[in-house]
Amino acid sequence: MKRAGFTTRWLPILLLLPQLLIIFVFFYWPAGHALHSSFFLQDPFGFGSTFVGLDNYRDLAGNKEYMRIARFTLLFTLLVTFFSLAFALLLAVKADNVLRGAKTYRTLLMWVYAIAPPVAGFIGLIMFDQSWGPLTRFLQSIGWDFTLGVNFRDTATAMVIVSVWKQVPVNFIFFLSGLQSIPRSVREAAMIDNRSAAGRFWDVTFPLLAPTGFFLLITNITYSLFETFGTIDVLVKGEPGNNPMTLVYKVYVDGFRGNDLGGSSAQSVVLMVLVLALTIFQFRLVERRIHYT
Amino acid sequence: MTDITQAPPRRRIRWSVLLDHAILIFGSLFMLLPLLVVFQMTTMPDVEVIKNGPQLKLGGELGPNFDKAMYKASGFSGLNTGTRMLYNSFVLGIGFAVGKIVLGMMAAYALVYFRLRFATLAFWLIFTTLLLPLEVRILPSYEVVQKMGMLNSFNGLIIPLIASATATFFFRQYFRSIPEELVEAARIDGAGPVKFFIDILVPLSKTMIAAMFIIMFVFGWNQYLWPTMITTDEDMYTLVRGIKQITQDLEGTNIPEYGRANLLALIAILPPVLIVIFFQNWFVKGLTESDK
Numbered sequence: 001m002k003r004a005g006f007t008t009r010w011l012p013i014l015l016l017l018p019q020l021l022i023i024f025v026f027f028y029w030p031a032g033h034a035l036h037s038s039f040f041l042q043d044p045f046g047f048g049s050t051f052v053g054l055d056n057y058r059d060l061a062g063n064k065e066y067m068r069i070a071r072f073t074l075l076f077t078l079l080v081t082f083f084s085l086a087f088a089l090l091l092a093v094k095a096d097n098v099l100r101g102a103k104t105y106r107t108l109l110m111w112v113y114a115i116a117p118p119v120a121g122f123i124g125l126i127m128f129d130q131s132w133g134p135l136t137r138f139l140q141s142i143g144w145d146f147t148l149g150v151n152f153r154d155t156a157t158a159m160v161i162v163s164v165w166k167q168v169p170v171n172f173i174f175f176l177s178g179l180q181s182i183p184r185s186v187r188e189a190a191m192i193d194n195r196s197a198a199g200r201f202w203d204v205t206f207p208l209l210a211p212t213g214f215f216l217l218i219t220n221i222t223y224s225l226f227e228t229f230g231t232i233d234v235l236v237k238g239e240p241g242n243n244p245m246t247l248v249y250k251v252y253v254d255g256f257r258g259n260d261l262g263g264s265s266a267q268s269v270v271l272m273v274l275v276l277a278l279t280i281f282q283f284r285l286v287e288r289r290i291h292y293t
Numbered sequence: 294m295t296d297i298t299q300a301p302p303r304r305r306i307r308w309s310v311l312l313d314h315a316i317l318i319f320g321s322l323f324m325l326l327p328l329l330v331v332f333q334m335t336t337m338p339d340v341e342v343i344k345n346g347p348q349l350k351l352g353g354e355l356g357p358n359f360d361k362a363m364y365k366a367s368g369f370s371g372l373n374t375g376t377r378m379l380y381n382s383f384v385l386g387i388g389f390a391v392g393k394i395v396l397g398m399m400a401a402y403a404l405v406y407f408r409l410r411f412a413t414l415a416f417w418l419i420f421t422t423l424l425l426p427l428e429v430r431i432l433p434s435y436e437v438v439q440k441m442g443m444l445n446s447f448n449g450l451i452i453p454l455i456a457s458a459t460a461t462f463f464f465r466q467y468f469r470s471i472p473e474e475l476v477e478a479a480r481i482d483g484a485g486p487v488k489f490f491i492d493i494l495v496p497l498s499k500t501m502i503a504a505m506f507i508i509m510f511v512f513g514w515n516q517y518l519w520p521t522m523i524t525t526d527e528d529m530y531t532l533v534r535g536i537k538q539i540t541q542d543l544e545g546t547n548i549p550e551y552g553r554a555n556l557l558a559l560i561a562i563l564p565p566v567l568i569v570i571f572f573q574n575w576f577v578k579g580l581t582e583s584d585k
Contacts, residue, residue, distance in 0.1 A: 005405075005406045005407045005408045005476070006406055006408075006476075006480075006485075006486040006489075007407075007408055008485075011403075011407070011486055011487070012403035012404075012407035012409050013403075013409075015399040015400060015402055016399070016403045016404075018396055018399065018400075019396045019397075019399065019400040019419060019458075020415065020418065020419070022396070022452060022456045023422055023458075025456075026434060026437060026452065026453040026456035027422050027425075030430045030433035030434040030436070030437050031425060031430045031433070033433035033436070033437075034429075034430050034432070034433045087320070090316065091317065091320045094313045094316045094317050094320075098313050098314060100314075101314075101317075105317045105320075105321060106573075107570055107573060108320075108321035108324060108325060110569070110573070110577075111324070112324050113511075113569060114511050114515075114562070114565035114566040114569040115515075115562050115565075115566065116514070116516075116517060116562075116565075117515070117517060118517045118533055118536045118537065119515075119533060119536055119558055119561050121536075122536050122539070122540060122554075123327045123328070123331055123558065126327070126331055126334070126347075126555070127327055127330065129346065131346065132346020132347065134330060134346070137346075165323070165324070165327070168324070170580075173577055174580075174581060177577065177581045197309065226426050226428040227428075229517065230517035230518065230533075233521075234536060234537055234540055237537075237541065237544070238537055238540075238541065248429075251431070251432070252431070252518070255431075255432040256435075256522065261432065264432055265432065265433070268429050268431075268432065268433075271428075271429040272425055272430070275424065275425060275426065279423070279424045
């Protein structure tokens with residue numbers, strides 16, 4: 001930071017103050033509070049709390065239901081991340097290939113970005129409606145008796161499909177802009193060297209896209225973990241019951257409905273650590289990425 | 294490039310081009326069809342929807358369904374009409390975007406253009422917020438807002454959402470890419486920090502501000518978990534927050550109002566989608582640049 005700047009004293013402080021104030025009140029205080037209360041057992045009626053050390057965490061590790069949800073979250077994250085990345089990559093490569101209608105395809109493939117996850121969930125409810133949902137009918141016609149909200153696996157499938165539908169556009173935008181930033185000279189050289197399109201893709205395009213891919217990988221994991229909350233909440237109609245749920249949904253159910261503040265805080269902290277690890281990993285990749293290009 | 298693509302035999306090329314288009318059309322339909330289904334249902338009378346589900350024809354019920362969606366409330370208070378929710382959504386989207394941009398630009402300006410002793414500390418304090426999304430600290434955040442008496446208010450809805458540094462980070466990157474000579478020239482011409490900011494930096498950042506506004510507006514409009522917790526009064530519902538109630542309304546009643554529900558979902562989708570489509574270039578630029 002060797003910039004020749006202004007030397008006024010009070011102005012920068014005044015400029016920074018609103019942001020810092022909001023961050024302290026609505027970020028550091030709550031985050032610290034979550035960490036703090038994860039070590040306490042809260043009285044359900046609000047009469048104080050007792051220090052229990054790491055008990056809340058131990059309870060979590062020993063809790064079968066929690067571990068089951070954690071496993072489901074892992075599977076869900078893997079499926080959503082894989083399918084939305086793969087599908088988006090395929091579409092981006094094709095959209096980069098075609099000369100006619102490229103702009104139209106781009107518009108058609110990206111607009112779903114702007115749809116809110118719970119609204120995507122609502123559309124999922126319509127498409128998978130038990131009696132007349134087009135997708136339910138289609139699945140029935142191929143012999144799959146699909147029952148959303150009743151059958152665990154069917155509900156999970158619907159969650160994955162809707163989440164992928166909502167996430168493909170973001171990945172598509174990034175992959176396409178990554179593809180378009182590959183220099184023409186490189187492409188032409190590859191054309192001469194390798195006649196097969198598939199060979200060109202795996203030998204040249206794919207490695208050059210890897211930095212974008214890594215970045216998107218983290219983004220997609222974070223999306224599957226957190227932003228799918230709305231989709232899931234609407235798809236299960238706000239009644240978790242025996243339906244599949246993710247870790248974030250569990251935090252909400254325990255803390256907000258079940259009033260188990262200590263346990264819910266411990267869950268929050270577990271998620272915080274998870275996100276921190278992912279973000280640090282991502283920052284290190286971003287650093288690497290500068291060397292790539 | 295065209296020379297090379299024409300070199301191999303023509304037939305093969307044409308087939309692979311056709312395949313490319315086929316895949317792209319399939320992808321586009323995968324994205325578009327669900328919305329068309331929802332739209333078709335808004336034009337049919339509810340009774341027919343319940344009987345037959347979505348069909349391949351358009352009915353004439355769009356007008357009456359629109360009236361129901363916009364002016365009829367479903368809750369106990371009678372306050373959560375479509376117009377009310379639409380208004381709340383706009384307040385949240387615009388308030389969030391403007392707040393984020395104003396705060397972000399101010400903080401980024403202070404960090405980039407001033408010599409501050411505690412600049413590094415401020416930088417880290419601000420950018421640590423990028424690490425933890427609101428979802429993981431949702432309950433304590435709720436308690437803070439509750440203690441401050443800001444439940445069911447736009448302040449409680451918008452301000453905590455602004456407590457993250459995405460816009461600050463973005464503007465910092467952008468300001469740093471502006472040549473240093475500019476500020477030197479401005480100083481030689483006698484411009485103070487305030488004049489430089491308002492007369493030079495802000496006009497220069499117009500495109501970036503537009504891109505940020507689009508992204509932040511969509512982000513704010515689409516918020517769900519936070520509004521679900523903070524707004525329990527029905528007259529504070531946004532469209533996206535209200536979608537669960539809209540869904541639940543379809544459950545208990547004799548004749549579920551699919552026309553109304555689907556139309557409300559469409560209205561919740563339309564403004565952000567239109568903005569993204571119309572300002573596509575700014576939006577894509579902002580999105581891909583900001584996350585680098």
